[in-house]
Amino acid sequence: MNCSTTQLPYSTTGFFSKVVIDYLNQSPELRPFYEHLPNMDGLKAAISNRRKFIQDRKLLVEALQEQYSIVPASEAVQQNIQLLLSDNTFTITTAHQPAIFTGHLYFIYKILHTVRLANQLKQEMPENNFVPVFWMGSEDADLDELGNVWLNGEKLVWNTRQTGAVGHMNTKGLDLLINRIAGELSVQPHGEELVQLLRDAYLNSPNIQIATFKLLHNLFAEYGLITIIPDTAKLKRQMVSVFEDDLFHQTPGSVVEKTIAKLGEHYKVQANPRAINLFYLKDNVRELIEWKNDGYEVRNTSIRFSKEDMAVELNEYPERFSPNVILRGLYQETILPNIAFIGGGGETSYWLELKDLFHHYKVPFPALVLRNSFLVVEKKWEEKIDRMGLQIADFFQPEQQLFTSLVTKQANGHLKLTSELSATTALYDSIREKAGQIDESLLAHIEALKARTVKPLQELEKKMIRAEKRKYSSEQQQIHQIREALFPTGGLQERVENFMPYFAKWGRQFIDCVYHSSLGIEQEFVIIRES
Incomplete structure (x- = not known):
């Protein structure tokens, strides 16, 4: 696959929230809520802060070596794991839940952005090492979100009755979905390779977390990506003091509540803390822990602990305690020598709530980098767009607005009454000026006359455009077809589609193309064109 790119400012796409645009524009309202600017100076400052934080690198490497014992050795991955023992090695991290078959396209995009930024920083600061890390949120229990995938406009759902953490679920029943995928994609040039990867x-x-771990290792080992499954007693033991503070004093929630009160003055709050921000995780259970009736209860179960029993449980079985969104980032940054977190708009929004929490526990707050977003345009669609005299960027407009623009453009301005409306407005403004010199009580009457004249002209202009549009039914159908392909269900392609059709068509060249199209800290939307 040969590909080329063009870039657009995020603000011109119409698909990103106010908080994201303001963050990229370094709005003063947001500046108090993050530590480092997402640029080279900010990343250097993050390194300086990280050097002051003492962490157990040896323990991290031991945990990773255990995890990687189940997959074929990769020289690039093993080298990066060993580099983590060095004080001049830092991680660039992204995170996601183990959605089946990677879920949406942005799952792949954020990983490749992480690799790209790590390599860019190595070139900029060769005296240091930078390791790309994928932090797997395998304790998430939202099967409705993680247990389905879209394939060519159809939603494929994993029918399973399992409950609890999705990462713990066995893979029974996924063979049916893989067979369904094989029936559709195996005819493609790299379809058989894809199906074999899935099988x-x-x-x-x-279980799902091991399956996801294996798939990511197969896809990204050559890039040196380290995938970490934090759902282990060895790693969680380092968070026991924070978990105790959450369970027995409710400190994290109170700290974040104060930040949210300030942030909420200007922006919608992305995540709200609870009194206790931990789930109880065991077997097929992942449920919130709540303080009720002078004891700890695990919601929707009969499990109950006294304060004394809860302290014993936490210290003996730290792996049974799962942090929610408020504590997950703190766990990540405690374990990893991290300097930058790459996340989407929603992730960036909730990280903006956490700086004071990090300060409270004296853990370095990373630089926040908005993940790359892409629109992949196959050659057949670009050819259709070219024949219509349009640009790919035009299709970010709403469909009817784009169609109106096309019709107006092809009519060479004959459908617009711009000059006539301007002349009419100027005429009444002139009359208004003269009448005002005679009697100001006439002004209201003149304004009414102006409105009665201008409004019919505006309505006539709309009727002329509607009449002209009827001559362009073929072009209207083409616009609809192209926009449905590029923006399925009216949203960004990356938030609906999966990587599988692209891999089946282009193989690993698709992964390589996205990597080379990825930006590091240059924050713009990227259009990838098949060339």
Whole structure:
């Protein structure tokens, strides 16, 4: 696959929230809520802060070596794991839940952005090492979100009755979905390779988190990506003091509540803390822990602990305590020598709530980098767009607005009464000026006459455009077809589609193309064109 790119400012796409645009524009209202600017100076400052934080690198490497013992050794991955022992090695991290078959396209995009930024920083600061890390949120229990995937406009759903953390669920039943995928994609040039990847990962693994781990290793090992499954007693033990503070004093929630009160004056709050920000995680249960009736209760279960029993449980079985969104980032930054977190708009929004929490526990707050966003345009669609005399960027407009623009453009301005409306407005303004010198009580009457004249002209202009549009039914159908392909369900392609059709068509060249199209800290929307 040969590809080329063009870039657009995020603000011109119409698909990103106010908080994201303001963050990219370094709005003064947001500046108090993050530590470092997402630029080279900010990243250097993050390194300086991270050097002052003492952490157990040896423990991290031991945990990673255990995890990687189940997959074929990769020289690039093993080298990066060993580099983590060095004080001059830092991580660039992204995170996501283990959605089946990687879920949406942006799952792939954020990983490749992480790799790209790590490599860019190595070139900029060769005296340091930078390791790309994928933090797997395998304790998430939202199967409705993680247990489905879209394939060519159809939603494929994993029918399973399992409950609890999705990462713990066995893969039974996914063979049916893989067979369905094979029936559609195996005819593509790299379809068989794709299907074999899925079968190797999902049908030879005890659960979803191991299957996802294997798939990511197969796809990204050559880039040196380290995938970490933080759902282990060894790693969680480092968070026991914070978990105790949450359970017995409710400190994290109170700290974040104060930040939210300030942030909420200007922006919509993305995530709200709870009194206790931990789930109880065991077997097929992942439920909130609540303080009720002088004890700790695990919601929707009969599990109950006294204060004394809860303290014993936490210290003996830290792996049974799962942080929610308020504590997850703190856990990540405690474990990893991290300097930058790459996340989407929603993730960036909730990280903006957490700086004071990090300060409270004296953990370095990372630089926040908005993940790359892409629109992949196959050659057949670009050819259709070119024949219509349009640009790919035009299709970010709403469909009817784009169609109106096309009709107006092709009519060479004959449908617009701009000059006539301007002349009419100027005429009444002149009359108003003269009448005002005679009697100001006439002004209201003149304004009414002006409105009665201008409004019919505006309505006539709309009727002329509607009449002309009827001559362009073929072009209207083409615009609809192209926009449905580029913006399925009216949203960004990356938030609906999956990587599988692209891999089946282009193989690993698709991964390589996205990597080389990825930006590091240059924050713009990227259009990838098949060339």
